[in-house]
Amino acid sequence: MADRTPRGHRVPRGLLRDLAALDQALYEAVTVTSTPTLDSALRRLSAAADHSKLSFAVAAAMAARPGRPRRAALIGVAAIGVASTTANLLGKRLVRRPRPHRAEDSPFPGRHVPMPASASFPSGHTASAVAFAAAVGPALPAATVPLWLLACAVGYSRIHTGVHYPGDVIAGAVLGTGAAATVLAATRRHL
Incomplete structure (x- = not known):
């Protein structure tokens, strides 16, 4: 048996x-590995990346300087918009992958962040962070x-804090890269 991809190619179910x-x-493997030094830092990083607050703060600092930094910040923010919209309005609604299950007897519950209500695939945090980096670079x-x-680090923090599978993060990174490429191509045409 095989599933069909959007282009009609067969993907073996195995x-x-x-x-x-x-x-x-x-x-x-991540959930059972003890990393007490990283736990609180990654929990804070994951929370700081909620709603792209971290990327927006970096963009604001860059925008305070005229010229290239300001243009780079604007391009980065546009890429976040494309990535976030695509991840949250399309990806999560189309795939609807459940979030990881957290066992009641989780060995490291202190590393967890609140479980979002949205679907797991793709990671919107990762998509936005990668889109910003790929567009600004x-x-x-x-x-x-x-x-x-x-x-x-933002992508890994989403796995470490128990809200995403690695595949969600990889998909978010691919989506973020595509969003940045789209914005960069559009801005090149207009400039």
Whole structure:
């Protein structure tokens, strides 16, 4: 048996089952690994990335400087808008993947953030953080490495705090990259 992709290609169900098992195994490996030093920092980072507050704060600091930093901030904010809209209004509604199950006897409940009510796939936090980094980088190369490190940390924090599977984060990163590419292409046409 096989499922069909949007282009009509067949995807063996065994492959989908294996990918789901790998996703679950990676999530569980993170949930049972003791990292007391990281727990509170990643919980705070995950919360700071709610509604892209962290990226908007960086954009505000960049926009305070005229020229390239201001243009880069505007492009980054536009990419967040595209990524967030796509993730939340399309991705989560189409896929409707349930959030990870948190066991009552979770070994590290102090690392958890409140479980969102929305679907798990894709990670909107990751999509927005990656979109911002990918859009700002070409316009302001000095910001590339720090913003990508921050985006990766935000993505991992969503797994670490128990609200996303690794596959959700990977999908969010792909979506964020696409959103940034779309915004960059549109701004190049207009500039």
